[in-house]
Amino acid sequence: MDQSGASGAALSVGDGLPIVALCLSGSERVCKLVDDSLWALRPADPSGRWSFSLGELVMHIADARWLFAGQLDGADYSPRYFVTNQPRDPGAIWTFRPGAPEAALESLQDGRAAIQRWLEQPLEKLWQPTSGTEDFFHSYQQKLRAAGEEEMAQAYARRGPASLARTLSGLVAHESGHRGSLQTLLRLQGANTAEAD
Amino acid sequence: MDHSAPAAALSIGDQLPWLARTFRQTEQVAALIPPELMDWRPPDPSGRWSFSLAEIAMHCADIRLMFARQLRGEDSSVLYWLDSPKDSSGIWTRRREPAGPQEIVASLAAGREELEPWMALPYEQTLTATAGMQQSFLQYLASQREKGQDTSEAERRGPSTLNRIFFTVACHEAGHRGALQALLRLHGLGIGSE
Secondary structure, three states, rough: EEEEOOOOOEEEEEOOOOOHHHHHHHHHHHHHHOOOOHHHOOOOOOOOOOOOOOOHHHHHHHHHHHHHHHHHHOOOOOOHOEEEEEOOOOOOOEEOOOOOOHHHHHHHHHHHHHHHHHHHOOOOHOOOEOOOOHHHHHHHHHHHOOOOOOHHHHHHHHHHEEEEEHHHHHHHHHHHHHHHHHHHHHHHOOOOOOOHO | OOOOOOOOEEEHHHHHHHHHHHHHHHHHOOOOOOHHHOOOOOOOOOOOHHHHHHHHHHHHHHHHHHHHHHOOOOOOOOOOOOEEEOOOOOOOOOOOOOOOHHHHHHHHHHHHHHHHHHHHHEEHHHOEOOOHHHHHHHHHHHHHHHHOOHHHHHHHOOOOHHHHHHHHHHHHHHHHHHHHHHHHHOOOOOOOOO
């Protein structure tokens, strides 16, 4: 394997991973297409299972940015969340505080700004945990042990606290999945998603 | 920021668990495609062409192979399902027909297996470029220069690293999987929670 890299100029995390900014910008372009007329549209699943409305998809993408930023910063950004209850059971109904396109887009942008600080870090820091992910790691391990989940705690310990890379990969994989769903549902409604491709 | 190093002997796959999770989810969702819906193509009121359900999964399988081959420095489209559009119609064409959904799921697994040796490397190697990526980078620079394009930004970033490739694979595939998932839900088929 060749170890040579770039021209030698200092690279940031964002330089090293240009796909992250592309992913975030792509989501924003798609989310902007969810206007008032489409906000409450909820695709019907013939099995009767509940699904996100288009507006809830936008709010969920925004919430997840805060969740990942909070893990990196070691901060509780839950007051920014739109979601008020997110049950784990498949098909269970999630609840959200009232949202609207403008507020959701603002949250999306603010969440991006919180992530942006990490993208501006030197690329060498990509595989290091942050003090936020260190704290999360220790408290989660304590929770597992308190719940008698020793095996799971050991497996979790082996991997160690999440690095910046691990957290960013979670952010973009999660967001890309929901953006793909949203973009598809918008196309079915005749929205022009071509520029967001 | 705490600069303490993560535990020793971790692989790229250990450090990027979302990658394996993305692959697994795509395979689970693709396995839900019923034979009678493989060729169902969602109607787009604007008239734009869309992938059929099967073609979404086929495209994901092709891209896994494409990236694995880029990492190895190979330029081959053998076993690809689809050819990209040759004109502005945006229509992808099939190179071969699947016997059924299971054959597509198997091809997704085969693509994942080609990527797995790279995911098993120590994570410290993610900031390096393989010989294959170096070669692609030099070819790209030459083609851009031929067109009179400025290559300074590309040169500043350097060739793709394992890191960049894996993030791109995960983002690309998760997007298509999300599309497939949304379309299958319209037919009452789904996995997991939202």
